[in-house]
Amino acid sequence: LLTQGLRTLPKVQQRAIWLRYIKELSYREIEWEMQAPLGSVKIWLYRGRHQLKRALEKQEVGNWAG
Numbered sequence: 560l561l562t563q564g565l566r567t568l569p570k571v572q573q574r575a576i577w578l579r580y581i582k583e584l585s586y587r588e589i590e591w592e593m594q595a596p597l598g599s600v601k602i603w604l605y606r607g608r609h610q611l612k613r614a615l616e617k618q619e620v621g622n623w624a625g
Contacts (some may be wrong), residue, residue, distance in 0.1 A: 564614040572607035579604055 565573050571593075578584045578592055586604075590597045 561615070563618060564611050567614040568607050568610055572603045572610065575600060575603040576607045576611065 565576065568576065574593065575589060578589045579586075584592065586597060586600055589600045589604075593600065
């Protein structure tokens with residue numbers, strides 16, 4: 560279910576989410592790993608979390624419906 564939700568995200572958000580929550584890297588470590596400004600990392604994580612939440616809610620509703 561989580562993997563399906565992750566696939567709905569843009570690649571950059573997928574990677575940021577993966578590094579933060581699976582690899583447990585800090586924001587600064589993600590900044591270095593992705594060679595991106597810290598502000599971009601924070602935006603990718605923020606947007607990724609919200610899009611992932613919506614995707615999972617849709618899947619959950621779909622599973623209950625049918």
